[in-house]
Amino acid sequence: MHRVFNFSPGPSTMPESVLRQAADEMLDYRGSGVSVLEMSHRSPAFEDILGGAEADLRELLAIPSNYRVLFMQGGAIGQNAIVPMNLAALRPGRKIDVVVTGEWSRKSWTEAQRYGDVALAASTMDSGHTHMPPASGWALRPDASYVHVCSNETVHGVELHELPDLRALGSEAPLVIDASSNIGSRPIDWTRAALVFAGAQKNLGPSGITVVIVRDDLIGQALPICPSVFDYRVAAEQRSMFNTPPTYPIYLLGLMLQWLKAEGGVAAIEQRNLAKSGRLYAAIDGSGGYYRNPVAVADRSRMNVPFFLRDEALTDRFVDEAEAAGLSALRGHKVVGGLRASIYNAMPLAGVETLVDFMQDFQRRHG
Amino acid sequence: MHRVFNFSPGPSTMPESVLRQAADEMLDYRGSGVSVLEMSHRSPAFEDILGGAEADLRELLAIPSNYRVLFMQGGAIGQNAIVPMNLAALRPGRKIDVVVTGEWSRKSWTEAQRYGDVALAASTMDSGHTHMPPASGWALRPDASYVHVCSNETVHGVELHELPDLRALGSEAPLVIDASSNIGSRPIDWTRAALVFAGAQKNLGPSGITVVIVRDDLIGQALPICPSVFDYRVAAEQRSMFNTPPTYPIYLLGLMLQWLKAEGGVAAIEQRNLAKSGRLYAAIDGSGGYYRNPVAVADRSRMNVPFFLRDEALTDRFVDEAEAAGLSALRGHKVVGGLRASIYNAMPLAGVETLVDFMQDFQRRHG
Numbered sequence: 001m002h003r004v005f006n007f008s009p010g011p012s013t014m015p016e017s018v019l020r021q022a023a024d025e026m027l028d029y030r031g032s033g034v035s036v037l038e039m040s041h042r043s044p045a046f047e048d049i050l051g052g053a054e055a056d057l058r059e060l061l062a063i064p065s066n067y068r069v070l071f072m073q074g075g076a077i078g079q080n081a082i083v084p085m086n087l088a089a090l091r092p093g094r095k096i097d098v099v100v101t102g103e104w105s106r107k108s109w110t111e112a113q114r115y116g117d118v119a120l121a122a123s124t125m126d127s128g129h130t131h132m133p134p135a136s137g138w139a140l141r142p143d144a145s146y147v148h149v150c151s152n153e154t155v156h157g158v159e160l161h162e163l164p165d166l167r168a169l170g171s172e173a174p175l176v177i178d179a180s181s182n183i184g185s186r187p188i189d190w191t192r193a194a195l196v197f198a199g200a201q202k203n204l205g206p207s208g209i210t211v212v213i214v215r216d217d218l219i220g221q222a223l224p225i226c227p228s229v230f231d232y233r234v235a236a237e238q239r240s241m242f243n244t245p246p247t248y249p250i251y252l253l254g255l256m257l258q259w260l261k262a263e264g265g266v267a268a269i270e271q272r273n274l275a276k277s278g279r280l281y282a283a284i285d286g287s288g289g290y291y292r293n294p295v296a297v298a299d300r301s302r303m304n305v306p307f308f309l310r311d312e313a314l315t316d317r318f319v320d321e322a323e324a325a326g327l328s329a330l331r332g333h334k335v336v337g338g339l340r341a342s343i344y345n346a347m348p349l350a351g352v353e354t355l356v357d358f359m360q361d362f363q364r365r366h367g
Numbered sequence: 368m369h370r371v372f373n374f375s376p377g378p379s380t381m382p383e384s385v386l387r388q389a390a391d392e393m394l395d396y397r398g399s400g401v402s403v404l405e406m407s408h409r410s411p412a413f414e415d416i417l418g419g420a421e422a423d424l425r426e427l428l429a430i431p432s433n434y435r436v437l438f439m440q441g442g443a444i445g446q447n448a449i450v451p452m453n454l455a456a457l458r459p460g461r462k463i464d465v466v467v468t469g470e471w472s473r474k475s476w477t478e479a480q481r482y483g484d485v486a487l488a489a490s491t492m493d494s495g496h497t498h499m500p501p502a503s504g505w506a507l508r509p510d511a512s513y514v515h516v517c518s519n520e521t522v523h524g525v526e527l528h529e530l531p532d533l534r535a536l537g538s539e540a541p542l543v544i545d546a547s548s549n550i551g552s553r554p555i556d557w558t559r560a561a562l563v564f565a566g567a568q569k570n571l572g573p574s575g576i577t578v579v580i581v582r583d584d585l586i587g588q589a590l591p592i593c594p595s596v597f598d599y600r601v602a603a604e605q606r607s608m609f610n611t612p613p614t615y616p617i618y619l620l621g622l623m624l625q626w627l628k629a630e631g632g633v634a635a636i637e638q639r640n641l642a643k644s645g646r647l648y649a650a651i652d653g654s655g656g657y658y659r660n661p662v663a664v665a666d667r668s669r670m671n672v673p674f675f676l677r678d679e680a681l682t683d684r685f686v687d688e689a690e691a692a693g694l695s696a697l698r699g700h701k702v703v704g705g706l707r708a709s710i711y712n713a714m715p716l717a718g719v720e721t722l723v724d725f726m727q728d729f730q731r732r733h734g
Contacts, residue, residue, distance in 0.1 A: 023393035208575045
């Protein structure tokens with residue numbers, strides 16, 4: 001068996017122990033005589049899998065009891081429509097304030113316009129999404145139904161390191177967070193976040209399963225055109241079983257959460273993520289300009305590290321040589337070009353160390 | 368390793384060879400050094416998996432070139448909203464004619480009312496959904512945007528054995544078919560079907576992936592409130608990659624299709640399904656009334672066989688003893704009660720034979 005260090009932005013690397021367990025249980029889940037793939041979602045065995053995943057997520061993220069955990073389909077891009085279909089009517093006027101800080105929040109901003117009166121609370125579109133606009137400068141409408149932010153921009157490598165206190169900024173609106181690419185990598189301040197959604201395929205497991213954590217009082221105001229299966233009230237009442245859920249992705253999400261607990265939980269993984277990203281940024285900044293990360297130091301992502309070669313003509317060679325050295329999927333997103341290392345929870349420090357060694361060797365050979 | 372005969376209505380049994388291959392490839396997909404779970408959906412390896420699944424589905428179901436194959440999320444219950452969001456505006460008035468023949472089409476009928484002027488073309492609600500209403504009697508509005516039918520009712524065990532020729536019935540409307548529980552079990556007449564959708568978790572693989580096969584001319588008229596990710600035009604243009612697709616379910620769907628080809632394709636599996644269902648109905652009908660199936664003989668499903676004991680007080684005992692004998696998930700749906708054997712493509716004839724032997728033995732012991 002051959003394994004590489006996989007820096008894919010998503011779907012992304014998973015712990016070998018999780019994959020091994022999934023393989024071992026594939027034909028016969030714990031003596032049941034069936035695969036998890038073959039189980040009725042109404043069976044007691046699957047109810048345990050679903051309930052266990054929810055309980056572990058609640059424990060790991062310290063989710064308060066007045067928040068519902070929903071397992072949905074359609075990914076974060078689906079939620080770009082599902083959130084406004086559920087929340088736009090929370091207040092008259094259907095006003096939605098969006099902070100655009102990169103590719104992902106830009107998509108959220110565009111899609112929300114189908115369902116409400118959308119305004120830019122802040123945007124870094126004119127400056128290439130290389131910093132976070134300070135919350136003190138956000139233009140918040142006092143009667144907005146909600147405020148949308150993305151806590152980590154996968155493409156641009158910008159992270160919101162402190163959630164804003166909207167009340168201190170004069171807004172009573174609930175804060176909605178697209179946390180697809182940093183959920184589970186650090187604690188969440190639930191005194192500030194009213195709704196958090198995330199596609200699982202970065203820090204939590206495979207693609208095909210979306211986690212929505214939503215405060216009770218935001219549920220029950222869906223627009224009449226909201227499909228039943230995407231109505232948070234229906235999903236909450238039916239415990240994510242209004243339709244057949246994506247059972248196998250939920251099982252894998254559960255295994256990922258068990259792994260995260262065994263690793264010491266979110267506080268421990270946050271320290272590891274700080275060490276990993278710190279090591280990589282130090283290597284970039286210490287390269288004498290051979291490598292370059294354009295993001296303001298205070299706003300750099302711990303999860304996605306875009307970087308550029310001084311001589312961009314060497315980018316293809318870097319990608320190819322890295323691939324040959326067992327360092328996979330380092331090409332940057334087409335929107336920004338260059339290189340990108342995605343170093344989610346499941347990427348070990350050894351992967352980052354090996355990448356840094358390779359970068360230094362590449363510089364020596366092609367400096 | 369322990370394996371049972373699993374009669375679950377969905378998610379449902381899969382071929383052991385498919386599960387074995389998935390387990391073998393879990394940690395290292397064909398020398399790539401990554402699991403399919405960990406692959407970027409933009410990687411050449413995953414592009415091959417997706418393209419192969421589409422090509423195999425086209426070959427197996429003889430899908431004409433003017434139909435698009437879309438891989439979506441949200442299941443058939445999602446499509447109950449997504450179909451009208453895409454098709455209701457095909458003609459002025461947004462008229463949708465629905466044929467209600469059981470639990471599934473009843474749900475489609477209810478959900479469509481959010482998006483159009485919905486009428487019952489026919490219904491068996493008053494007679495317990497034990498037969499198919501003949502198409503010659505359907506009340507079709509000449510200016511309907513589309514007509515919806517369910518080709519197999521998973522709960523009630525009623526199957527539409529011949530798709531209606533709407534044109535011969537005086538309607539120019541496209542025929543939309545929810546084929547979740549019989550897709551891949553028999554050929555589809557594309558001269559009659561304009562759109563076929565199916566959750567995969569019965570005949571095609573795991574839950575979490577929905578197949579939509581739609582004729583070109585139905586694409587491009589989505590309502591403005593349709594989420595981008597569920598707009599057939601967007602999905603077709605982006606080759607089902609507008610968002611991150613459920614990559615692992617698509618991989619498993621592909622393995623299921625390869626297995627189906629190796630078994631001889633749809634024509635061969637149809638013969639096997641006829642043999643399996645014929646054997647089971649013969650046992651029920653030949654039990655002297657000890658077992659009973661209430662569906663009109665001509666409309667009985669080849670996939671889902673609901674049946675009742677003359678003495679319904681024995682139902683729990685039947686389920687428990689069957690479970691102990693390695694015959695799993697035979698309890699009927701709560702809406703109809705009794706028993707149900709779901710015998711999709713992947714259920715071998717040996718499973719049905721074992722069930723029939725058990726039924727006869729149970730009758731001898733509790734007759």
